[in-house]
Amino acid sequence: MKKFLLFVGMILIVLTACNRQEAGIDISQIHFRIQSPYGNHYLTGKDIPFEATDDNGNDITPSVRFAVNGQNIGGSSYRFPSAGDYTVTATWDLGGGATVAADDTIHAHVIDPRSQTRVLIEDFTGTWCVNCPRVIYHLEQAMQQVPGIVPVAIHNRGYNTDPFHYDGVETLASEYGINAYPTPLINRTEVWDETTGHVQQYLQEIVPLGISVHNALNGNQWDITVKVRFDMDLQRDTLRLVVFVTEDHLHADQANTTSYYGGQNPIPNFEHNHVLRHSFTDPLGDAIPQAQQTFDNEYTWTYSGPVPAAVSDPANMRVTAFVVRGTSQAKTVNVNEANVNENADY
Numbered sequence: 001m002k003k004f005l006l007f008v009g010m011i012l013i014v015l016t017a018c019n020r021q022e023a024g025i026d027i028s029q030i031h032f033r034i035q036s037p038y039g040n041h042y043l044t045g046k047d048i049p050f051e052a053t054d055d056n057g058n059d060i061t062p063s064v065r066f067a068v069n070g071q072n073i074g075g076s077s078y079r080f081p082s083a084g085d086y087t088v089t090a091t092w093d094l095g096g097g098a099t100v101a102a103d104d105t106i107h108a109h110v111i112d113p114r115s116q117t118r119v120l121i122e123d124f125t126g127t128w129c130v131n132c133p134r135v136i137y138h139l140e141q142a143m144q145q146v147p148g149i150v151p152v153a154i155h156n157r158g159y160n161t162d163p164f165h166y167d168g169v170e171t172l173a174s175e176y177g178i179n180a181y182p183t184p185l186i187n188r189t190e191v192w193d194e195t196t197g198h199v200q201q202y203l204q205e206i207v208p209l210g211i212s213v214h215n216a217l218n219g220n221q222w223d224i225t226v227k228v229r230f231d232m233d234l235q236r237d238t239l240r241l242v243v244f245v246t247e248d249h250l251h252a253d254q255a256n257t258t259s260y261y262g263g264q265n266p267i268p269n270f271e272h273n274h275v276l277r278h279s280f281t282d283p284l285g286d287a288i289p290q291a292q293q294t295f296d297n298e299y300t301w302t303y304s305g306p307v308p309a310a311v312s313d314p315a316n317m318r319v320t321a322f323v324v325r326g327t328s329q330a331k332t333v334n335v336n337e338a339n340v341n342e343n344a345d346y
Helices: 002-016 132-145 169-176 196-203
Strands: 032-035 041-043 047-049 051-054 064-068 077-079 084-095 098-101 106-111 119-125 149-155 183-186 209-218 221-230 239-247 250-254 267-272 275-279 298-306 317-325 331-339
Touching (some): 032 084, 119 132, 119 169, 119 196, 119 331, 132 149, 132 196, 149 169, 149 239, 149 317, 149 331, 209 317, 209 331, 221 239, 239 298
Parallel strands (some): 149 275
Antiparallel strands (some): 032 051, 047 077, 064 084, 119 183, 209 221, 221 298, 239 275, 239 317, 317 331
16 A cells, blocks of 8 residues: 555655656656456457556556557557567556657457358247247348348247247246347347348357367267467456257247238248257356366367257257357357267367
């Protein structure tokens, strides 16, 4: 505490002096450090924030001027225009013409984005839901028009009539505030407005990690390997991996009061696709160790065992894997999927 009060006193003296000589203090005794929450590995086109702290751990970022390769960036974040190596430095303006340089320099290594951005749309739905065909139709249309959409249909039993009910739906609905059907969530962030334009907004984002899915089915033995490759240092983030099994070509009557699919109610023997049948992980995700969330590292998740009992036809299975960020209402960072006996790379 005494050290902190002395430090504040020194700064006040400097602020009222015309220069450091008049202040009569040695600014060489004033130190601060700079860093980025993303370490020193970055992606072009992505805003990278920088931080500054004094000897006591106080945030002094607003008082510091950051420079990249000697050029003032006019703030505390920077979007690197091209791949290469850069130096990030900073000076602290103490007033009266006195400045002090940061104790350290960030040696930044910047690469171009290398992982494909994909978008997760989770449709909270039900065979009993009279308005759900609207979202099903719009999702089918969007998938035909825009590559990169990964769909998951999450069924609720409703009036105990839905044969595709997923037992974890209540967990997801509670976490994300789902209280009406249909509700399509995009990247576990907001309700999808059912337009391709909304999807395109998310597809334009630069993602800091990629996901690969490899799997092989031999009889009833299913071997799955999911890898998460980090394109930046993300050790400060709370990340979790979700691995779902979905199934296509399931048939059941679908309630319908919309004009879609001919306006028939119910729609007999309606084909339901992307239906969530099983989650190998917690539906909210299993933790990825922060020590593994470093640039170029691959975090590996594996499964080797029988096909989940809920699956009707293994030939129609698909593995959907995605990473979410955060501790509450965690948002999707990136997603990938692979049909049975097929592989999907980053």
